[in-house]
Amino acid sequence: MFDDVPNLELLGDRGGLNSVDTYVEFISSAKAGPLGRPLSLVSFTLNGQNWPTDARPFRVTNLIIHLVNGLLVLLLARSILATQYDDQTALKLGLVCMALWILHPLLVSSTAYVIQRMTQLASLFVMTGLLCYLRGRSVLAESPWRGWTWIVVGMGVSGTLAVLSKETGVLLPLYALVMELTLFDRKPLLLRHRRGLIVLLCAPLLLTLGYLVSVWDGLHFGFEFRPYSMKERFLTQSVVIVEYLRQIFAPALSGLGFVHDDFPISTSLLRPPATLVSVIGIAALAILAIWRRRKWPIVSFGILWFLAGHSLEAGPFALELYFDHRNYLPLIGPVVLVCSVIPLLPDQLRRVVPLVLVLFFCLEGFLTWQSARLWSDPDLMMRVALVDHPDSLRAQQHVANMHISAGQYEQALEAQRSIARNFPDHTSTRLSILNLQCHNGTLRPEQVVATQSYVESGVHDYQLVSFFGTLLSTATRGTCSTFSLVDLQETLDAVLRNPIMVRNAQTLGAAHYFKGVAYERAGQLDAAVEQLDQSYDARPEIDIPLQQVVWLLSQGRTDEAERYLDVARQYLSKHTWRRGLREADLQAFQQQIDQARRPMRNQ
Secondary structure, three states: OOHHHHHHHHHHHHHHOOOOOOHHHHHOOOOOOOOOOOHHHHHHHHHHHOOOOHHHHHHHHHHHHHHHHHHHHHHHHHHHOOOOHHHHHHHHHHHHHHHHHOHHHHHHHHHHHHHHHHHHHHHHHHHHHHHHHHHHHHHHHOOOHHHHHHHHHHHHHHHHHHHHHHHHHHHHHHHHHHHHOOOOOOOOOHHHHHHHHHHHEEEEHHHHHHHHHHHHHHHHHHHHHHHOOOOHHHHHHHHHHHHHHHHHHHHOOOHHOOOOOOOOOOOOEOOOOOHHHHHHHHHHHHHHHHHOOOHHHHHHHHHHHHHHHHHHOOOOOOOOOHHHHHHOOOOOOHHHHHHHHHHHHHHHHHEEEEEEEHHHHHHHHHHHHHHHHHHHOHHHHHHHHHHHOOOOOHHHHHHHHHHHHHHOHHHHHHHHHHHHHHHHHHHOHHHHHHHHHHHOOEEEEEEEEHHHHHHHOOOOOOOHHHHHHHHHHHHHOOOOOOHHHHHHHHHHHHHHHOHHHHHOOHHHHHHHHHHHHHHHHHOHHHHHHHHHHHHHHHHOHHHHHHHHHHHHOOOOOHHHHHHHHHHHHHHHHHHHHHHHHHHHHHHHHHHHHHHHHHHHHHH
16 A cells, blocks of 8 residues: 555566565665665565565564564563662553553554554664663663673664664664653763763764755755645644644544545644644643653653654654654653553552553554554545545545546546546646546547646646556557547656656656657657656666667667667666676676677678
């Protein structure tokens, strides 16, 4: 579902993972994040070696990781609570923390949503790193060498594995800093060790901050393709975080899942007014936690842990506004906070705590079960989502796609027209309507022109590129007389004239690429090769010059084919990690070129 496809469909490239080269290429060439998240991708190869593939093994593995993480939550919570209570009390409270965390319906999407294994693995290694930190911190005063070994080596190895799973692993030192400033603030320690810990924990955070400053312009650029600005996202995140807290303490089935694209955007502190209330509430919690960190260390820990856990994905990135899985690790803070208060309650209240916990566990279990049932049936999930989120573009598109998959083009066309009325700025919907009209034979030439005119001035969306291949197939089949290869080229020209769309490298490269393929299928090889040149300039990929080699070889133009083979070699020289993966392809093409030249030499 959703992000599973672009990340996992690479399993099927080049015939699936049928050799060491294809395994390495899958692990190293995916673009799930700035670092590629290779460790997560390695784990996916254990469950599938081709695409499309069965989701069940992936989800079973995710469930196993979730259960392992539950055990780590127990160990972590027990260690945290042991800083304030005796070991037996800490263990009992830790078990309650584990149960509250592992059963919480807010975490269903982190487990059932296959691609969120990245979040699970990053959390696993963050927690192992923090357990190493707690171990080292507990012996640092008596045995500095042993303490620093646990902290530096344990956190270093765990942190590296966490970051290679997902970039949120970079928050490991921030979580440890929260522990140090709350749980250990009054623990005796030599000043030099205390300063050393602060420097050790702050250094990677400052490096991360420096990196963000260095790419600040690029971060702003990403918002050109979102319906909100960076400022609006910051404002909206305050409301989102408060909504997360509501779901944590009063979970409801209607707020679960991944359909949240209708979340209201905050355009100012008073639009909507909930924005100002949320900002004040979060600021008050943060101030309270810092002010009272010595008197109420675990309460302060719970608040600061939760805020630290959201600091990255609620930051200056052009991400979507709301996702349940962002609470996977931050949820530990509120859970530990609540459990830490239980021993402090008056005797009369403590007597009813077991009953309250049982009732809450039953509520959690029921909602988790219901949410998991929805994940087992995507069509049912999206129909329910459409009821809960009638203004969701994603839910409405899924209904339209259901009709398309079933061959119900009239119903799909009506659904897409409804989307166009509700979301007039969504360009991909216009292309989908054009394609569906081709299917049912109702497309008129003036509608093609109108669509092209709309695309030329329309708003960019991330689904746009996926329609280029669909329209190419429609134009190539020749079953739609009003949409030919020439019409496709003119539609792509409209994309290329759109000043916003061409600023996105992926869209620019794809438009030139598919325009080149259209030229090649129309028998205009020179124009096709030129378009692929421009595609490569916009977004260099080795398969672009190799496609040009194939075309030129088919026409016996061996010298030009070898020139583009050299372009592919130059690409590999700049991407040395892929050299061993594609060298065999280059050699095979060189052999074809040499064989094509032999008859010419004999003559």
